[in-house]
Amino acid sequence: MDAIPLFFMLGFAARLARSDLKIPGQLYEALSIYLLLAIGLKGGMELARQDPLEVLPQALSVMGLGVVIPLIAFPILYKLGRLDRHNAAAIAGHYGSVSVVTFAVAVDYLLARDIPYEAYLPLFLVLLEMPGIAVGILLARMGGEMRSIKWGPLLHEIFLGKSMVLLGGGLLIGWAAGPDGLAPLQPFFFELFKGVLCLFLLEMGLVAAGQAGALRSSGAFLVGFAIGMPILSAVLGALAGAFIGLSAGGTLLLATLAASASYIAAPAAMRIAVPEANPGLSITAALVVTFPFNILIGIPLYDRIVSLVYGV
Amino acid sequence: MDAIPLFFMLGFAARLARSDLKIPGQLYEALSIYLLLAIGLKGGMELARQDPLEVLPQALSVMGLGVVIPLIAFPILYKLGRLDRHNAAAIAGHYGSVSVVTFAVAVDYLLARDIPYEAYLPLFLVLLEMPGIAVGILLARMGGEMRSIKWGPLLHEIFLGKSMVLLGGGLLIGWAAGPDGLAPLQPFFFELFKGVLCLFLLEMGLVAAGQAGALRSSGAFLVGFAIGMPILSAVLGALAGAFIGLSAGGTLLLATLAASASYIAAPAAMRIAVPEANPGLSITAALVVTFPFNILIGIPLYDRIVSLVYGV
Amino acid sequence: MDAIPLFFMLGFAARLARSDLKIPGQLYEALSIYLLLAIGLKGGMELARQDPLEVLPQALSVMGLGVVIPLIAFPILYKLGRLDRHNAAAIAGHYGSVSVVTFAVAVDYLLARDIPYEAYLPLFLVLLEMPGIAVGILLARMGGEMRSIKWGPLLHEIFLGKSMVLLGGGLLIGWAAGPDGLAPLQPFFFELFKGVLCLFLLEMGLVAAGQAGALRSSGAFLVGFAIGMPILSAVLGALAGAFIGLSAGGTLLLATLAASASYIAAPAAMRIAVPEANPGLSITAALVVTFPFNILIGIPLYDRIVSLVYGV
Amino acid sequence: MPNTHPCKLVVIIAEEALESPLAKDVMALGAHGYTVADVRGRGSHGSRSGAWDADKSIRMEILCDEQTSQAITRHVEDKYFRHYAMVAFVADVGVLRREKFVR
Amino acid sequence: MPNTHPCKLVVIIAEEALESPLAKDVMALGAHGYTVADVRGRGSHGSRSGAWDADKSIRMEILCDEQTSQAITRHVEDKYFRHYAMVAFVADVGVLRREKFVR
Amino acid sequence: MPNTHPCKLVVIIAEEALESPLAKDVMALGAHGYTVADVRGRGSHGSRSGAWDADKSIRMEILCDEQTSQAITRHVEDKYFRHYAMVAFVADVGVLRREKFVR
Numbered sequence A, B, C: 001m002d003a004i005p006l007f008f009m010l011g012f013a014a015r016l017a018r019s020d021l022k023i024p025g026q027l028y029e030a031l032s033i034y035l036l037l038a039i040g041l042k043g044g045m046e047l048a049r050q051d052p053l054e055v056l057p058q059a060l061s062v063m064g065l066g067v068v069i070p071l072i073a074f075p076i077l078y079k080l081g082r083l084d085r086h087n088a089a090a091i092a093g094h095y096g097s098v099s100v101v102t103f104a105v106a107v108d109y110l111l112a113r114d115i116p117y118e119a120y121l122p123l124f125l126v127l128l129e130m131p132g133i134a135v136g137i138l139l140a141r142m143g144g145e146m147r148s149i150k151w152g153p154l155l156h157e158i159f160l161g162k163s164m165v166l167l168g169g170g171l172l173i174g175w176a177a178g179p180d181g182l183a184p185l186q187p188f189f190f191e192l193f194k195g196v197l198c199l200f201l202l203e204m205g206l207v208a209a210g211q212a213g214a215l216r217s218s219g220a221f222l223v224g225f226a227i228g229m230p231i232l233s234a235v236l237g238a239l240a241g242a243f244i245g246l247s248a249g250g251t252l253l254l255a256t257l258a259a260s261a262s263y264i265a266a267p268a269a270m271r272i273a274v275p276e277a278n279p280g281l282s283i284t285a286a287l288v289v290t291f292p293f294n295i296l297i298g299i300p301l302y303d304r305i306v307s308l309v310y311g312v
Numbered sequence D, E, F: 001m002p003n004t005h006p007c008k009l010v011v012i013i014a015e016e017a018l019e020s021p022l023a024k025d026v027m028a029l030g031a032h033g034y035t036v037a038d039v040r041g042r043g044s045h046g047s048r049s050g051a052w053d054a055d056k057s058i059r060m061e062i063l064c065d066e067q068t069s070q071a072i073t074r075h076v077e078d079k080y081f082r083h084y085a086m087v088a089f090v091a092d093v094g095v096l097r098r099e100k101f102v103r
């Protein structure tokens, strides 16, 4: 059995059983800095091998996906779920953006099965991080409040948030240094990757279980949304992947990115840009429901979806 | 010369010389999380290869050892050492439980000498962690106070303390994932192990020297106990190992476990369960005397004892 | 392109752009503990292979270099730069001491170009750390105040500061354990080295850019000094290296050591020993100007200087 | 015209082992919240440098009304003071949003 | 004869997301400095354990004169209290080197 | 009937380099203990973010009697204030177990 979900389950169970196990806050930060940099570096290294003319149209389509998903999620939340505008928009923004760790788990899923994929896919991870957040903020401010958006600080928050800087910076360094320049970094950034990911998932299990109490107050609709929306997004992602000509492996990664919801960059940006939204709701949905759903059930499911799309 | 004791000595000397070297608190926690998980994983992986029918009787005998040791230690401390009941019981509990790092040093001792051992021995580490603590608490509460023990929170503290969760959780994950599932974690959890252990021993040296001042007030009896008791326990452990049919290497590990005293799980549990006991006494004995004694002198000595038992 | 300067530049750019990226304080400490220990271990391991009679005269010459450099820097700062005695002396002390990370970058420069060097050079790093600081303090206290120096606490601060303990302790352990004893530590302390160095340089970039604001108030003279002095010292170092018979690679390392300025050990010692000096000035010079100059421009330049000296 | 309202601030500095029992107790005694920081220090039980498990200390502060403040201080005095390294003190402060802190 | 001078100490405990906006605001409102510590806690918004990004809290303290203290407390009341997990209080203290804190 | 006794709380916020000298000094001046936390901040010496060695600050608090409090504040004023980034203030608090803090 693969170790990754087991670490998540260990953390989840430990916290539910009220163990005093804690991952120190700065270790959490250190692990997430490592993961973001390592993913960026790897993607950048592969990007150096790529023909930019081939990647550019793909990149634009992928960014379109990041715009479309929150535009679909918003009416579901606002009309169907009867959430107020601010909460509906904030949650939509979380689902438009992506989860780096979910991406890493999907990559591991492919590696374990020897399924090839376009190694520059971390580029799409970077590109998908922010459009969803920006759309979420616009949705929250539509109707009169639009002028009150201070775009300066906001763009700053989005483009210079730690995950963008580390992912994007890693991408640039990997691209500039190339495979040769990165070879001496191999043992640190690549060989340790899966072990660090396991430790991080232990912590995510602790965190998710710690927030699980909020499930009760968040209502059945939100839980349903947090499972249904990823599946819908994954279908869109799978179609997009096929459309832009990715391999089956690459398409699975794109579907997973589409299905994943941000719980690092989006909460930070929304807290400043849409303070009226209750962060408990979006975090419960993204972290307590969608994240475990994706890593435990979602990824194999999206694999099936991709197979259907590819008619295998 | 082996590097491990040198790192301990560097830390010890630096603190005695009042260097300002400090290991940040969260690094200490990170290192100990790593060590506990790695030991658990390794043991679990090997456990998967084992016949449960063979291991079960061994496991029960080992747990018996954890009950017997504090029952021997208590009268020595209470009658001979004239400590009050609470302190005698608390210290007995520390010596009934085990030290994970001492175990790791003994494993390294075997590896460096190419001596084989039953690779599932971390299971015994897990099993020995708590009976001693439970017996210590019972001893402290005997005579009238027995009813005042709140078993709920206590069992919780013992079974869900961080070291049990990480060791036991690691064991389960290692067992479920098996050698194949753990292969990609090899570089992180296994290859780095000894380096991390060295860093941890540097910190243990700093900590032990920092507590060394308490030696003066703790009295000669306690120092004698902290050296004599491990030797006595090691003999018991060696006999038990031979009795349950372990190899010489496995027997050395069991003897070392028996000889080691807890300074992570036991202090935490005793502080809540037996607050009347002075933690300075038990920590001085376990950490300032027994721990260095074991890693510098004890392990080679127990190796001799095991050789005697095996008639080599 | 080599990855190391790229990481520094990423950190520098991120902070200038006011990104919220932060390296947690304890991660910074953990990384620096690691780097100091690893460099010491490596040097000590190689020292074990050396003939002491050969190294001793070299070592003495190198310590002379550490005395001469601040004696040259002081009048430049005091007379030419018109800084007051305390500031001139404190800054001179920083430039007499060395920067461990600059050394590590220079080693990496040699490794990337397959240029051999005397592997025991970390010994010189240790030897150069303190004479400069001591001379700086003496210069600050010359003229009447001399008696007021409390040598006890001062020597303590210098010899037992964390960088001396870790570098020197690592050296001793490496020397005592030798290549065989260190072999199991290889994956942790040596293979990960460059990756950890990159992470540290990311943080140094953040820190340097964070202090860059102080440049304005420090004046053009200091900036000039922070570039000119390293070049001058590098020439001295190159001559000294040739004089004591080092290889071209070893000479480059010695020149780089001479050119580098301390921003860990020296600031800590000066803060206690020469509180009248404004730490902003010395840190701006050493960290904001000299450090980036050395790693980006200086090392290749000193390589040329060494080639000239060796008449290649 | 001040916008603050009189309130008590109870501060407890104690061994880290007491963090979760204290948290439970103060909530049970009527506090509406608390704030905790990691600290190190020295006192009658010697130095507690915070470098490792048994050596850590915390500083808990509780904003509450007079009555709760007395309940908390009496409780910690009875239950914990004898056997644990700890100190506690109370200060008079002015809080914003008074309704958050009184029973 | 005391060497301290009357001064206000404003303490704000809030979500970490507010650290840099608050820092900017208090300086703009006339404070000459501030001090920040990382904390965890519990309040009307539930438990904030500080274990991960969105769950961190900070404790900011500002020494300032009465007027600035009122400006700061009113400002945080208006701008942040409604939507953020936070509390604030003010205490009377005596500072050394008064000139560092008054406008 | 309150169970607390009047006491002084001295708080010193300073460069981390001063942690161990200050600790020695306050004990020598009659304090029976102290508590230290890691902090960051801003003041007349600019921003001190705590990200690296020379940039760290600490917050030390000392519960003591009036006399010791004056001895401490005068001492830090004379010995450290001129050359170091630091502030200090004193508050009146009520302590439990008075005997722990008075000489």
Ligand SMILES: Nc1ncnc2c1ncn2[C@@H]1O[C@H](COP(=O)(O)O)[C@@H](O)[C@H]1O
Residues within 6 Å of the ligand: D013, D014, D039, D040, D041, D042, D043, D044, D045, D046, D047, D048, D057, D084, D085, D086, D087, F031, F032, F033, F034, F035, F036, F061, F062, F063, F064, F100, F101
């Ligand atoms: N006089 C004091 N001022 C400030 N903090 C104190 C004082 N005495 C004790 N403490 C703190 O309370 C903890 C426990 O105190 P004690 O029980 O006296 O050892 C110490 O480790 C310090 O952190």
Ligand SMILES: Nc1ncnc2c1ncn2[C@@H]1O[C@H](COP(=O)(O)O)[C@@H](O)[C@H]1O
Residues within 6 Å of the ligand: D031, D032, D033, D034, D035, D036, D061, D062, D063, D064, D100, D101, E013, E014, E039, E040, E041, E042, E043, E044, E045, E046, E047, E048, E057, E084, E085, E086, E087
């Ligand atoms: N009564 C209280 N005493 C001390 N700290 C509090 C109190 N109430 C809230 N806090 C702190 O302020 C934060 C936000 O409070 P709240 O907005 O009530 O959730 C909490 O996480 C605590 O750290």
Ligand SMILES: Nc1ncnc2c1ncn2[C@@H]1O[C@H](COP(=O)(O)O)[C@@H](O)[C@H]1O
Residues within 6 Å of the ligand: E031, E032, E033, E034, E035, E036, E061, E062, E063, E064, E100, E101, F013, F014, F039, F040, F041, F042, F043, F044, F045, F046, F047, F048, F057, F084, F085, F086, F087
């Ligand atoms: N007005 C203030 N309020 C709270 N803390 C301050 C204040 N001024 C300075 N500090 C703290 O004291 C440190 C040193 O102050 P300074 O000497 O003014 O640079 C700063 O880094 C802050 O942590």
Ligand code: NA
Residues within 6 Å of the ligand: A069, A094, A095, A096, A097, A098, A099, A233, A257, A258, A259, A260, A261, A262
């Ligand atoms: Na998404």
Ligand code: NA
Residues within 6 Å of the ligand: B069, B094, B095, B096, B097, B098, B099, B233, B257, B258, B259, B260, B261, B262
């Ligand atoms: Na034992």
Ligand code: NA
Residues within 6 Å of the ligand: C069, C094, C095, C096, C097, C098, C099, C233, C257, C258, C259, C260, C261, C262
């Ligand atoms: Na130098």
